[in-house]
Amino acid sequence: MTAEQTRHRRNLKTVNRALASGTFSEVRQVLNNLPGAEAAHLIESSPPREREILWQLLNQEQETEVLQYLGEEVRVELLRDLPTEELVELIEDLDTDDLADLLQELPEQVTSRVLAGLDAQNRERLEQVMNYPEDTAGGLMNTDVITVRPEITFSVVQRYLRRLGDIPKTTDNLLVVNRKNQFVGVLPLTRVLISDPGTSVREAMITDVEAIPATQDAHEVAKLFERLDLVTAPVVDDNGMLVGRITIDDVVDVIMEEAEHSLMGMAGLDEDEDTFGSVWHTVRRRALWLGINLLTALAASAVISLFEDTLEKVVALAVLMPIVASMGGIAGSQTLTLVIRAMALGQVQAGNTRYLLTKELAVGALNGLLWALVIGATAALWFDDPSLGVIIGCAMILNLVVAAGAGALIPMVMKRMGIDPALAGSVVLTTVTDIVGFMAFLGLATLLYANLVV
Amino acid sequence: MTAEQTRHRRNLKTVNRALASGTFSEVRQVLNNLPGAEAAHLIESSPPREREILWQLLNQEQETEVLQYLGEEVRVELLRDLPTEELVELIEDLDTDDLADLLQELPEQVTSRVLAGLDAQNRERLEQVMNYPEDTAGGLMNTDVITVRPEITFSVVQRYLRRLGDIPKTTDNLLVVNRKNQFVGVLPLTRVLISDPGTSVREAMITDVEAIPATQDAHEVAKLFERLDLVTAPVVDDNGMLVGRITIDDVVDVIMEEAEHSLMGMAGLDEDEDTFGSVWHTVRRRALWLGINLLTALAASAVISLFEDTLEKVVALAVLMPIVASMGGIAGSQTLTLVIRAMALGQVQAGNTRYLLTKELAVGALNGLLWALVIGATAALWFDDPSLGVIIGCAMILNLVVAAGAGALIPMVMKRMGIDPALAGSVVLTTVTDIVGFMAFLGLATLLYANLVV
Numbered sequence: 001m002t003a004e005q006t007r008h009r010r011n012l013k014t015v016n017r018a019l020a021s022g023t024f025s026e027v028r029q030v031l032n033n034l035p036g037a038e039a040a041h042l043i044e045s046s047p048p049r050e051r052e053i054l055w056q057l058l059n060q061e062q063e064t065e066v067l068q069y070l071g072e073e074v075r076v077e078l079l080r081d082l083p084t085e086e087l088v089e090l091i092e093d094l095d096t097d098d099l100a101d102l103l104q105e106l107p108e109q110v111t112s113r114v115l116a117g118l119d120a121q122n123r124e125r126l127e128q129v130m131n132y133p134e135d136t137a138g139g140l141m142n143t144d145v146i147t148v149r150p151e152i153t154f155s156v157v158q159r160y161l162r163r164l165g166d167i168p169k170t171t172d173n174l175l176v177v178n179r180k181n182q183f184v185g186v187l188p189l190t191r192v193l194i195s196d197p198g199t200s201v202r203e204a205m206i207t208d209v210e211a212i213p214a215t216q217d218a219h220e221v222a223k224l225f226e227r228l229d230l231v232t233a234p235v236v237d238d239n240g241m242l243v244g245r246i247t248i249d250d251v252v253d254v255i256m257e258e259a260e261h262s263l264m265g266m267a268g269l270d271e272d273e274d275t276f277g278s279v280w281h282t283v284r285r286r287a288l289w290l291g292i293n294l295l296t297a298l299a300a301s302a303v304i305s306l307f308e309d310t311l312e313k314v315v316a317l318a319v320l321m322p323i324v325a326s327m328g329g330i331a332g333s334q335t336l337t338l339v340i341r342a343m344a345l346g347q348v349q350a351g352n353t354r355y356l357l358t359k360e361l362a363v364g365a366l367n368g369l370l371w372a373l374v375i376g377a378t379a380a381l382w383f384d385d386p387s388l389g390v391i392i393g394c395a396m397i398l399n400l401v402v403a404a405g406a407g408a409l410i411p412m413v414m415k416r417m418g419i420d421p422a423l424a425g426s427v428v429l430t431t432v433t434d435i436v437g438f439m440a441f442l443g444l445a446t447l448l449y450a451n452l453v454v
Numbered sequence: 455m456t457a458e459q460t461r462h463r464r465n466l467k468t469v470n471r472a473l474a475s476g477t478f479s480e481v482r483q484v485l486n487n488l489p490g491a492e493a494a495h496l497i498e499s500s501p502p503r504e505r506e507i508l509w510q511l512l513n514q515e516q517e518t519e520v521l522q523y524l525g526e527e528v529r530v531e532l533l534r535d536l537p538t539e540e541l542v543e544l545i546e547d548l549d550t551d552d553l554a555d556l557l558q559e560l561p562e563q564v565t566s567r568v569l570a571g572l573d574a575q576n577r578e579r580l581e582q583v584m585n586y587p588e589d590t591a592g593g594l595m596n597t598d599v600i601t602v603r604p605e606i607t608f609s610v611v612q613r614y615l616r617r618l619g620d621i622p623k624t625t626d627n628l629l630v631v632n633r634k635n636q637f638v639g640v641l642p643l644t645r646v647l648i649s650d651p652g653t654s655v656r657e658a659m660i661t662d663v664e665a666i667p668a669t670q671d672a673h674e675v676a677k678l679f680e681r682l683d684l685v686t687a688p689v690v691d692d693n694g695m696l697v698g699r700i701t702i703d704d705v706v707d708v709i710m711e712e713a714e715h716s717l718m719g720m721a722g723l724d725e726d727e728d729t730f731g732s733v734w735h736t737v738r739r740r741a742l743w744l745g746i747n748l749l750t751a752l753a754a755s756a757v758i759s760l761f762e763d764t765l766e767k768v769v770a771l772a773v774l775m776p777i778v779a780s781m782g783g784i785a786g787s788q789t790l791t792l793v794i795r796a797m798a799l800g801q802v803q804a805g806n807t808r809y810l811l812t813k814e815l816a817v818g819a820l821n822g823l824l825w826a827l828v829i830g831a832t833a834a835l836w837f838d839d840p841s842l843g844v845i846i847g848c849a850m851i852l853n854l855v856v857a858a859g860a861g862a863l864i865p866m867v868m869k870r871m872g873i874d875p876a877l878a879g880s881v882v883l884t885t886v887t888d889i890v891g892f893m894a895f896l897g898l899a900t901l902l903y904a905n906l907v908v
Binding site (some may be wrong): 013016035044045046069161163165170171172189191192193195199225227229231248249251252253254255258259260262263264266268271273276279282283286291300302303305308311312315318319323325326333336337338339341342347348349351352355356362363367370371375417434 | 466467469470489490491492495498499500501523530597612618619621623624625626641643644645647648649672679680682683685702703705706707709710712713714716717718720721722723727729730733736737740741743744745749751752754755758759762765766769770771772773774775776779780781784785787788790791792793795796800802804805809810813816817819820821824825828829832862878888
């Protein structure tokens with residue numbers, strides 16, 4: 001266990017014990033002396049009722065600090081009932097992009113009152129960020145840029161920076177703009193440090209940097225940061241005007257959210273799902289997904305019911321039939337997961353789709369053959385019936401090939417239809433593999449046993 | 455579609471067409487004029503045989519560039535057969551941490567020859583990084599630190615930096631060490647820029663920065679970076695000696711790898727799984743997972759076979775039995791996914807395990823009740839048999855509660871046993887939900903129908 005984990009566990013214990021015994025003063029002391037990130041972590045790891053109490057125990061300075069590190073859902077939950085005045089005081093020090101995200105989740109009358117409560121400069125900046133959807137470069141950006149003109153010298157730059165006094169966190173570059181505020185290049189701070197004070201910005205700036213359009217998708221922004229190892233990047237509007245900058249910490253959040261979205265989506269969960277949220281809230285969120293699954297399971301049952309006569313005669317079929325469906329589901333979800341990841345990485349293109357599909361079908365066929373032999377032999381020996389072995393073997397190969405094809409095609413088709421494959425892909429896939437699995441196995445059995453009997 | 459995607463697609467098309475028609479000169483021109491990251495992306499999006507050809511067409515300068523951006527598996531595949539001399543020339547410009555990772559994957563005699571081919575300073579740095587496992591802070595770190603002593607003034611610092619000339623990429627802080635090379639604090643470059651040249655390092659440095667122990671787990675490092683919005687962090691050995699620094703771009707790689715590990719692991723895939731790898735390679739990798747699943751499916755079949763007599767009498771049971779098992783699997787995997795994520799975020803601790811378990815059991819019971827009513831009514835009407843509705847309803851509630859408990863407890867128990875729940879959790883879970891599902895449904899039916907008949 002790391003030092004950090006040990007500390008977190010100890011804090012959680014102290015807080016739990018103190019809350020249970022009602023000695024709030026101890027909790028207040030612990031909470032307000034923790035770094036903001038750790039106090040936020042502690043609040044998120046507590047059940048809803050305790051969260052409220054812990055939040056009440058924070059002093060105002062710590063509240064602002066903690067707020068920055070709380071997850072979206074928890075943040076909204078804690079802030080919803082605050083009086084507007086208190087809310088404004090609390091949140092006006094947040095980064096512009098965080099503030100914009102937060103306001104978009106609060107009720108509209110609260111948002112407008114908060115906007116009215118801000119000073120002119122902050123309001124203008126905030127409105128600029130709020131102009132863009134949350135999942136675009138414009139929604140991610142901050143407006144705390146330091147700009148310089150190309151014609152000035154480094155000694156002027158350095159004097160200007162000294163006068164400013166406060167350089168925003170994570171500033172690696174100054175941004176160079178022309179008289180119209182159009183972005184022309186970046187000037188790394190390290191160049192200012194190591195170059196002759198007489199150098200002009202124009203001589204030293206880097207111009208082959210692509211500014212990010214404010215409307216660009218957050219996912220693309222993250223890929224760009226990852227591929228070019230960026231720390232910050234300038235953001236421009238349609239006219240090339242500099243409107244802000246994106247910093248790596250916000251990109252890391254995007255990457256983590258996307259990863260959670262894929263992972264949680266596969267289980268029909270929202271990436272914001274609150275682990276310690278209330279039971280009622282959770283039941284409602286998950287019921288829908290279970291309901292959809294019930295419908296698909298009923299569809300599979302309908303397929304089975306077509307073969308009631310055969311099942312009545314050969315009860316071994318009922319014993320073995322879940323195997324074919326289950327193997328198809330597993331093989332298909334391997335392909336599905338792989339293709340969804342490859343699509344997210346931008347690797348799947350018109351030029352290689354055919355290769356990918358062929359490869360997956362071949363893999364499905366070969367693995368189908370392998371496990372068909374194993375299950376065929378097992379079934380034949382178990383029920384002392386060679387034809388049963390042949391039937392389940394053939395059904396297995398067929399279902400694994402179909403599973404591979406479905407696993408590869410479903411996400412591609414869904415993407416073209418504008419449906420998120422990470423969310424809906426696995427339901428559609430298992431519906432296909434269940435139906436094909438039962439149909440192939442029971443259908444083949446019906447054909448074969450009918451012939452044997454006649 | 456973004457400009458970048460359009461460009462990638464166009465390039466891929468050009469390359470595919472040219473490769474097909476054998477006009478390599480055109481491909482060579484396209485490849486060597488692309489930014490390294492894009493050329494690497496293009497190579498990774500191609501089938502194995504084309505990859506070899508594309509790699510051959512790169513000129514040496516571009517090869518070095520591209521190498522940095524290739525995924526691990528593809529990189530090793532392309533480098534394995536190179537003569538050592540060429541290899542050394544190619545890789546000596548890589549970052550120390552990338553080089554260390556790469557060497558650990560190549561055959562040992564290649565590694566030692568490469569080490570022998572490096573100059574003394576590079577070899578020493580490399581060996582230092584290779585001392586630590588790849589997934590620790592030491593394995594992630596680079597050795598390109600700029601250190602200063604506390605007693606010097608900013609004008610000396612600035613003169614020193616000018617003499618160095620080249621400040622490594624992503625340098626936001628200078629690292630302050632004492633005479634024994636022990637880490638004492640960081641000095642942000644921005645402070646050097648804006649402060650009076652007479653200021654001493656000691657006055658301006660930040661000392662409440664925790665250095666990361668070289669043995670710390672990469673996952674913990676990533677959490678620290680994310681929580682504190684770091685760009686770089688110093689790494690120290692057991693004696694507090696500064697041994698290197700970690701930069702955010704390597705942390706982003708860790709975060710992405712972990713995310714892929716969770717996602718791919720759920721489907722029994724390795725996070726390095728090569729989307730366009732060869733069929734044979736892929737078949738072998740996936741066969742094991744399917745084999746494990748076949749065993750668990752056979753276990754479920756064994757349970758069903760206990761009730762052959764009942765199934766023979768009431769064939770409707772065979773039609774409905776997959777529903778109970780399937781709903782349990784879905785509900786359980788929702789809980790499993792949630793708990794695995796919460797554990798990865800460090801939210802699950804001794805203090806809140808009981809709350810989490812109780813909450814999930816309650817959610818399982820409520821959703822079980824809801825869908826038991828729906829499926830009970832459906833089954834009773836479908837087969838015109840009210841007792842069948844009661845049986846499937848009770849089995850559903852039971853299986854959903856068991857699924858919630860299993861989904862919450864399996865990852866916790868596995869973690870304690872040192873097994874990765876992201877990899878093995880879902881297999882164990884579905885085995886439990888299948889067996890309990892079939893057992894509950896068919897067992898209840900056997901009891902009830904036996905009583906009715908007698």
